[in-house]
Amino acid sequence: DAGVTQSPTHLIKTRGQQVTLRCSPKSGHDTVSWYQQALGQGPQFIFQYYEEEERQRGNFPDRFSGHQFPNYSSELNVNALLLGDSALYLCASSLGRAANEKLFFGSGTQLSVL
């Protein structure tokens, strides 16, 4: 049973570019949440997708957007990259929206913005 898988594992971009990160949830899960973890910090909630809609959003600008596909996989898009967007981006999946107890995290995508 595959867990949460994220791709790519590492990515290098330059300021102003756009990036797309991908997440496949754990088998049987239908909800995907995205977190940003800056170096030396705890993860910060970006947003959550359920039934292909954004259900809740953290304090992130509109440059951060996402999508969920019918197979429950998800993408995180970041436009106009800033140096401060360099971080580990974590995807977490769960079954249903009120399921904090069953959040499963992927290993993340390390994004470096130069």
Add this chain to the structure above:
Amino acid sequence: AQSVTQPDIHITVSEGASLELRCNYSYGATPYLFWYVQSPGQGLQLLLKYFSGDTLVQGIKGFEAEFKRSQSSFNLRKPSVHWSDAAEYFCAASNAGGTSYGKLTFGQGTILTVHP
């Protein structure tokens, strides 16, 4: 504003020694509380959680945590640390009830180093 604070950025213990990692929260009402562990190159793994009821919670890998409402704390403990426990530990919280939608607020983490 809701927040989770882990006062210790880095803790070093000897193998076999006891461990306590501190966590304090600031929420309008008692939140759901969690401890996660993160090893290098790995995702976050849930150690234990507190929703309600017994204030002493048992988790995986021999960890336990105690919820103290009066102190707004949820400290993680282990009676005897193993070298494999070296990792970064995160305390997290979310609004209680069905409206949390998977939105966790994390502390900044505590790095645990274990000396042989």
